[in-house]
Amino acid sequence: MSGTTIDSPRARAEPLARSTMLLYSAPMMGFMLAGMPISMWFAKFSTDVLLIAPAYMGMIVMSARLWDAVTDPLVGYLSDKTRSRFGRRRSWMLGAIVPMAISLVALWSPPASYSEWQTVAWLAVMYILWETASTGLVVPYAALGFELTPDYHERTRLFTWRHLGTVPAYGGALILLYFLRTGSEAGTDAGRAVANELALVAAALLAAFVLLAAFRLPEPTAHQGRGAANPRAAFRDVLTNPHARLLLVVFGVESFGMGTIGLVAPYLMDDVLHRSDQLEMVLACWMVPQFVMAPLWLRLSRSFSKKRLLLSGMVMYGCGFGANWWLLGAPEWLVFVNVTVMGMAGGLLAVVAPSVQADVVDYDEYRSGERKEGAYTATWNVLRKAGWAASAGVTGIALSMSGYDGEAAEQAEAARTTILVFVSLFPAAAYVVGFAVFSRFSLNQAEHERIRAVIESRPGR
Numbered sequence: 001m002s003g004t005t006i007d008s009p010r011a012r013a014e015p016l017a018r019s020t021m022l023l024y025s026a027p028m029m030g031f032m033l034a035g036m037p038i039s040m041w042f043a044k045f046s047t048d049v050l051l052i053a054p055a056y057m058g059m060i061v062m063s064a065r066l067w068d069a070v071t072d073p074l075v076g077y078l079s080d081k082t083r084s085r086f087g088r089r090r091s092w093m094l095g096a097i098v099p100m101a102i103s104l105v106a107l108w109s110p111p112a113s114y115s116e117w118q119t120v121a122w123l124a125v126m127y128i129l130w131e132t133a134s135t136g137l138v139v140p141y142a143a144l145g146f147e148l149t150p151d152y153h154e155r156t157r158l159f160t161w162r163h164l165g166t167v168p169a170y171g172g173a174l175i176l177l178y179f180l181r182t183g184s185e186a187g188t189d190a191g192r193a194v195a196n197e198l199a200l201v202a203a204a205l206l207a208a209f210v211l212l213a214a215f216r217l218p219e220p221t222a223h224q225g226r227g228a229a230n231p232r233a234a235f236r237d238v239l240t241n242p243h244a245r246l247l248l249v250v251f252g253v254e255s256f257g258m259g260t261i262g263l264v265a266p267y268l269m270d271d272v273l274h275r276s277d278q279l280e281m282v283l284a285c286w287m288v289p290q291f292v293m294a295p296l297w298l299r300l301s302r303s304f305s306k307k308r309l310l311l312s313g314m315v316m317y318g319c320g321f322g323a324n325w326w327l328l329g330a331p332e333w334l335v336f337v338n339v340t341v342m343g344m345a346g347g348l349l350a351v352v353a354p355s356v357q358a359d360v361v362d363y364d365e366y367r368s369g370e371r372k373e374g375a376y377t378a379t380w381n382v383l384r385k386a387g388w389a390a391s392a393g394v395t396g397i398a399l400s401m402s403g404y405d406g407e408a409a410e411q412a413e414a415a416r417t418t419i420l421v422f423v424s425l426f427p428a429a430a431y432v433v434g435f436a437v438f439s440r441f442s443l444n445q446a447e448h449e450r451i452r453a454v455i456e457s458r459p460g461r
Helices: 018-048 054-081 090-107 116-147 152-165 167-185 188-216 231-240 242-272 276-292 294-303 306-326 332-368 373-401 413-422 425-438 445-456
Strands: none
Touching: 018 054, 018 090, 018 116, 018 152, 018 167, 018 188, 018 242, 054 090, 054 116, 054 231, 054 373, 090 116, 090 188, 116 152, 116 332, 116 373, 152 276, 152 294, 152 332, 152 445, 167 188, 167 276, 231 242, 231 332, 231 373, 242 276, 242 332, 242 373, 242 413, 242 425, 276 294, 276 332, 294 306, 294 332, 306 332, 306 425, 332 373, 332 445, 373 413, 413 425
């Protein structure tokens, strides 16, 4: 394994090699290719092709997220404690490849001979398997990013490059979405066949990207075995860390609002705006500014605090979602402009938020002397997924109660209004609350530098 260890995680002001940052983006590329079609189209596929009631899909997603409340903390803790020549993070990433690929293909390929209840059961099992296997990749992967460099600004640079490195994956995901949508519109049999073929392609690419990173990406060896003594101690430290506790509230509220967007966006384009043919164009308007603006956010992060940038992103997102309420009957160009603004906000949060999280993990090392990136990543993920689960359940039930019919050419007014609420007022309110909570965040650059100085002065560092 060439270039797979770092003797010391200190690296101070030394910049990370671009090859390291691009390698770090590889698993995210694979996960986006596989996961984005699930988050953006699977609900629509299940209601319109598999003819499953939206309430069932909402309950399936919610059940999987509740199961994540068990698996995420367990994987996070075990990842922190792992000792392996492959590294405590990369060994988990390798182990996740096969179950992820199998469950991904199975999720999009329920037997056509199954009844509705059998199909619901199949989807429930496969969705939970996919989420469980994904946890084995995502939690250790995110934790590894937190420990690749201790430098306050270099972390923002790392996550900027990771974001830029996923450009091809976003493009590929749009292509997959296009074929899934057009296949579904061609009929049930065509929709099933296309979904199965694309799932095979996505599974192969996911495996290739994760393998590349697992065998080539550096990992600090000095952190192995430095996790908490037991799970209770690990998560007690997370919950008593005031900075982490505040982020837990922010992520939970934000995810509760944002969880509806991927689920409802296809319904918005098809059943409210009657422009399903423009779904990929709308998503492109959301994605392109994320990448174009990323270098600007990196530059601004050195002039303005991370806190100010994140608050600015929340304001942009909140205003953008609020403006969605007036989409019906608005000029088409205005829809694209609004989505572009929200894309800028999404890119800002994607670049800066994980950098802030890494700083908070350093505060834990300052207090405990341990490195618990896995425990912190898992706890934040649980809150995020709990928010997504709650919003998925609420959205699915609300759509069913509003009279949504997957076979209807025109939805009832109550269904259209429900869809509009969940892509506008619902997430906008979540960002108002998130802004109010995050305004209290106090871990700035000066405090982080003081913490790092104390850590580096300890014996054995």
